[in-house]
Amino acid sequence: MINIESKIEVLKxxxxxANMRLTPQRxxxxxxxxxxxxxxDAETVYESVKEVMPFISLDTVYRTLASxxxxxxxxxxxxxxxxxxxxxxxxxxxxxxCLKCGAVYDIxxxxxxxxxxxxxxxxxxxxxxxxxxxxxxxxxx
Amino acid sequence: MINIESKIEVLKxxxxxANMRLTPQRxxxxxxxxxxxxxxDAETVYESVKEVMPFISLDTVYRTLASxxxxxxxxxxxxxxxxxxxxxxxxxxxxxxCLKCGAVYDIxxxxxxxxxxxxxxxxxxxxxxxxxxxxxxxxxx
DNA sequence: GTTATTATTAGTAATAATTACTAATAAGGA
DNA sequence: TCCTTATTAGTAATTATTACTAATAATAAC
Numbered sequence: 001m002i003n004i005e006s007k008i009e010v011l012k013x014x015x016x017x018a019n020m021r022l023t024p025q026r027x028x029x030x031x032x033x034x035x036x037x038x039x040x041d042a043e044t045v046y047e048s049v050k051e052v053m054p055f056i057s058l059d060t061v062y063r064t065l066a067s068x069x070x071x072x073x074x075x076x077x078x079x080x081x082x083x084x085x086x087x088x089x090x091x092x093x094x095x096x097x098c099l100k101c102g103a104v105y106d107i108x109x110x111x112x113x114x115x116x117x118x119x120x121x122x123x124x125x126x127x128x129x130x131x132x133x134x135x136x137x138x139x140x141x
Numbered sequence: 142m143i144n145i146e147s148k149i150e151v152l153k154x155x156x157x158x159a160n161m162r163l164t165p166q167r168x169x170x171x172x173x174x175x176x177x178x179x180x181x182d183a184e185t186v187y188e189s190v191k192e193v194m195p196f197i198s199l200d201t202v203y204r205t206l207a208s209x210x211x212x213x214x215x216x217x218x219x220x221x222x223x224x225x226x227x228x229x230x231x232x233x234x235x236x237x238x239c240l241k242c243g244a245v246y247d248i249x250x251x252x253x254x255x256x257x258x259x260x261x262x263x264x265x266x267x268x269x270x271x272x273x274x275x276x277x278x279x280x281x282x
Numbered sequence: 283g284t285t286a287t288t289a290t291t292a293g294t295a296a297t298a299a300t301t302a303c304t305a306a307t308a309a310g311g312a
Numbered sequence: 313t314c315c316t317t318a319t320t321a322g323t324a325a326t327t328a329t330t331a332c333t334a335a336t337a338a339t340a341a342c
Contacts, residue, residue, distance in 0.1 A: 021289060021338045042328080057292045062329065078272055080217040080225060082300080082328070096263040105263040115273045122237040122246040123277035130271050131219055132256045136264035162309045162318060183300080198321045203300065223299070223329080 002034045002089055007073065014071040028053055029064045033074055034088040039095075039104040041083040077104055078129050094129065098136035107132065143175045143230055148214065155212040169194055170205045174215055175229040180236075180245040182224040218245055219270050235270065239277035248273065 011030055015022045028049045033040065040048070046061045065086060068074045077085040077095055081102050092112045096105040113128040152171055156163045169190045174181065181189070187202045206227060209215045218226040218236055222243050233253045237246040254269040 019289085023290065023338070025291075055292065057294090059293080059330080060291060063290085066330095076221040078219045078221055078270075080219055084221060084328085094257070096260050096266075098264060099267065107257050107259045107263075109257065113271070116235070116248050116250065116271075118248045119237050119273040119275075122248075122275075123239060123281065124275045125237075125273055126240065126275040128271065128273050129219075130254070130257075130269065132260040132266055133268045133270070134260075134264045134266040140264065160318085164309070164319065166320075196321065198323090200301080200322080201320060204319085207301095225299085 004031055004034050007031075007034045007088065011068075011071070011073060014073065018071065020067065020071075025049075025053065025056055025060050026064050026067065028056075029061060030068055030073060030088065033068075033086050037089070037106060039077050039085040039087050041085050043083070045086070075127075078131055079104070094131060096132045096134065096136070098139055099133055100135055100139040103136050103138070105136070145172055145175050148172075148175045148229065152209075152212070152214060155214065159212065161208065161212075166190075166194065166197055166201050167205050167208065169197070170202060171209055171214060171229065174209075174227050178230070178247060180218050180226040180228050182226050184224070186227070216268075219272055220245075235272065237273045237275065237277070239280055240274055241276055241280040244277050244279070246277070 007030060008027060011026065012022055014020075015026070029045060032045050032048050038044075042058070042061055042065060045065070046056070046058050049056050049061065065074070065084075069076065074086050074088045075090075077087050077097075079085060079097055079102075081097075083102075085102075085104055089106065092109045094107045094109065094113070096107055097103070113130055115125045115128045119125050119128075148171060149168055152167065153163055155161075156167070170186060173186055173189050179185075183199070183202055183206060186206070187197070187199050190197050190202065206215070206225075210217065215227050215229045216231075218228050218238075220226060220238055220243075222238075224243075226243075226245055230247065233250045235248045235250060235254070237248055238244070254271055256266045256269045260266050260269075
């Protein structure tokens with residue numbers, strides 16, 4: 001479980017460093033993603049944040065997600081589904097993705113994955129992600 | 142390098158099994174993807190196939206890609222880029238993806254990746270993919 | 283605290299990628 | 313060779329995301 005208060009604190013610092021403003025929209029969007037393990041898409045974030053901030057626009061949600069990603073506070077889950085899914089958990093873990101319903105489950109790991117040696121042949125390595133895909137128990141019925 | 146003739150042979154068999162027709166469009170789309178290691182997107186496949194088949198439609202390319210994926214002859218490369226990229230190489234390998242230009246390079250491996258044990262908690266595992274992301278040499282200049 | 287600056291936002295329009303629809307076509311079995 | 317029906321071309325529609333613009337509000341300077 002992510003400590004939301006400390007996440008907000010990091011947002012505060014990173015915004016100051018990047019000359020970006022600490023707006024309530026940024027705080028709410030980050031809070032929403034950090035408080036769930038469902039890896040929501042932009043639309044879901046929008047619907048959820050609207051409950052406490054009825055006039056927020058979908059555009060703002062998309063822009064805010066991009067900003068938070070730039071600041072390194074959240075990242076997109078790699079998938080081949082039409083909608084991008086977001087994750088605020090920066091601890092070493094990977095994902096089980098259901099090919100039928102699109103559900104994303106966390107698989108916790110002791111360490112981040114080491115990139116294969118051949119990787120460095122192609123450029124500077126910034127992240128290494130592992131996805132496990134299959135059919136979740138719910139979809140199997 | 143993929144043996145294209147044997148790929149077409151597999152397409153033939155799989156189509157017969159699945160009560161699907163062996164159309165020239167399917168052959169050309171598969172040929173195109175199997176003959177490159179650039180992991181092209183739908184638009185690129187379309188432009189390329191149009192050279193030998195000028196009246197093919199983009200819709201057919203999309204439908205054909207989906208069919209070939211269903212038959213297990215090609216698969217989508219996991220990424221967070223706006224366009225889906227396709228791969229016909231079924232041997233054990235993963236991808237280096239450049240975050241700047243979107244280039245996808247193959248990283249060959251001796252064996253397919255073992256899914257972490259926790260994976261099975263969530264459902265039936267069908268595939269395990271590893272992506273290495275960074276900035277490629279060309280983009281570093 | 284007040285004011286000024288300008289990053290950010292709401293609302294909406296536009297774009298990009300993909301999917302759906304329909305009449306015409308052609309693959310493959312009889 | 314004919315028939316059945318899966319598939320296609322051409323185009324329209326949908327979906328996810330991004331861009332635009334005037335209005336707003338976060339922060340710094342006074």
